[in-house]
Amino acid sequence: MATGFTSSNDDDLIAAERDVQRAIGDLQIDFDSLAAVSNIFRVANLARYHMERTVLAQHDLSFTAFTTLWVLWVWGEREARHLAAEAGISKGTLTGVVSTLERRGLVERHTHPNDKRLVLISATDLGNDTMAVLFPTFNAEEARITDHLTTKQKKALASSLRSILRTLEGDSK
Amino acid sequence: MATGFTSSNDDDLIAAERDVQRAIGDLQIDFDSLAAVSNIFRVANLARYHMERTVLAQHDLSFTAFTTLWVLWVWGEREARHLAAEAGISKGTLTGVVSTLERRGLVERHTHPNDKRLVLISATDLGNDTMAVLFPTFNAEEARITDHLTTKQKKALASSLRSILRTLEGDSK
DNA sequence: TGGCGAACGTTTGGATCCGAACGATACTGT
DNA sequence: ACAGTATCGTTCGGATCCAAACGTTCGCCA
Numbered sequence: 484m485a486t487g488f489t490s491s492n493d494d495d496l497i498a499a500e501r502d503v504q505r506a507i508g509d510l511q512i513d514f515d516s517l518a519a520v521s522n523i524f525r526v527a528n529l530a531r532y533h534m535e536r537t538v539l540a541q542h543d544l545s546f547t548a549f550t551t552l553w554v555l556w557v558w559g560e561r562e563a564r565h566l567a568a569e570a571g572i573s574k575g576t577l578t579g580v581v582s583t584l585e586r587r588g589l590v591e592r593h594t595h596p597n598d599k600r601l602v603l604i605s606a607t608d609l610g611n612d613t614m615a616v617l618f619p620t621f622n623a624e625e626a627r628i629t630d631h632l633t634t635k636q637k638k639a640l641a642s643s644l645r646s647i648l649r650t651l652e653g654d655s656k
Numbered sequence: 657m658a659t660g661f662t663s664s665n666d667d668d669l670i671a672a673e674r675d676v677q678r679a680i681g682d683l684q685i686d687f688d689s690l691a692a693v694s695n696i697f698r699v700a701n702l703a704r705y706h707m708e709r710t711v712l713a714q715h716d717l718s719f720t721a722f723t724t725l726w727v728l729w730v731w732g733e734r735e736a737r738h739l740a741a742e743a744g745i746s747k748g749t750l751t752g753v754v755s756t757l758e759r760r761g762l763v764e765r766h767t768h769p770n771d772k773r774l775v776l777i778s779a780t781d782l783g784n785d786t787m788a789v790l791f792p793t794f795n796a797e798e799a800r801i802t803d804h805l806t807t808k809q810k811k812a813l814a815s816s817l818r819s820i821l822r823t824l825e826g827d828s829k
Numbered sequence: 830t831g832g833c834g835a836a837c838g839t840t841t842g843g844a845t846c847c848g849a850a851c852g853a854t855a856c857t858g859t
Numbered sequence: 860a861c862a863g864t865a866t867c868g869t870t871c872g873g874a875t876c877c878a879a880a881c882g883t884t885c886g887c888c889a
Binding site for chain 2: 499502503506507510511512513515516517518519520521522523524525526527528529530531533556557558571615618619622623625626627628629630631632634636637638639640641643644645646647648649650651652
Binding site: 599 | 867877
């Protein structure tokens with residue numbers, strides 16, 4: 484599959500920036516913001532693909548299915564719309580993902596006893612056991628791909644990303 | 657739509673980490689790597705959604721279609737498999753994306769004159785004009801969502817992400 | 830010079846993704 | 860009480876995503 488753009492070292496990025504500058508002519512572009520944001524997309528795209536091919540393929544789980552099951556493993560039973568929000572997908576998408584996980588015996592659906600509109604979703608024992616094995620492996624791979632960063636750099640990276648996250652979440656209010 | 661997880665300030669992250677620690681019991685987890693990588697996914701997911709709803713919706717373009725057209729705008733005519741690699745999608749996916757863009761009159765397909773297996777894809781005048789309007793708007797939004805970061809922080813962010821990118825790309829060799 | 834493996838883009842099948850429309854259920858005000 | 864409104868999860872239509880299979884075209888080499 485693809486890696487997003489063709490190269491990734493700093494010299495090549497400068498060359499790419501020059502191409503962009505030429506293409507846009509005299510338009511004003513904020514290259515620092517461009518580099519920061521576009522690299523977020525590139526890394527996320529490639530890292531997701533990488534995790535699906537290595538760690539998750541062993542258990543035949545998609546990245547979204549893994550994320551959904553992870554939320555249930557850590558926080559326990561959730562109502563469907565909250566689970567969708569926490570997994571970062573629409574509720575329409577969640578219906579399909581939960582159906583897939585349910586078919587595999589990893590999660591269960593239950594109607595809320597006091598409100599029949601609500602669906603409660605929880606991980607089964609098999610689901611929890613799967614995550615107990617899978618997550619340490621997943622985290623070890625997270626550590627490996629960030630191995631060239633110092634602890635301080637990792638903390639700064641997470642902090643900068645949280646800053647962007649707050650701005651994005653502020654928009655929807 | 658969803659935002660991925662429920663909160664984003666540093667205090668809440670620590671609470672989330674406590675929940676993870678409780679769920680995994682005595683397993684060893686690298687929380688710095690976890691925070692760094694998971695925030696990449698969260699921000700990318702939400703930023704992509706944000707860009708599609710705000711900037712790209714004005715021109716009815718998906719994020720992938722925008723990325724593909726952006727590559728053609730900056731670097732000019734490309735062979736299909738290279739375009740797919742640079743846009744970060746498989747060649748099978750590219751076929752559909754190019755068909756969508758072609759239907760909209762934004763790109764053109766041409767068979768290579770010396771090798772009929774190859775397909776050359778290029779932006780039309782309409783495609784280039786669209787990007788000349790769209791990209792500055794897109795970049796302005798990139799700048800806005802990273803507004804709380806200093807120039808130094810943006811450079812550090814991009815640099816850390818490139819470091820991860822190099823590790824990921826090294827795997828496929 | 831012709832066969833045969835390699836490389837190309839496309840097609841296929843199945844999962845995911847969204848927004849919008851839908852039916853079912855709960856709440857609200859009179 | 861009960862009609863009207865709001866909210867829930869699901870379904871639907873259409874686009875995107877991948878891997879694998881496929882037919883076409885090229886290059887290699889006997």
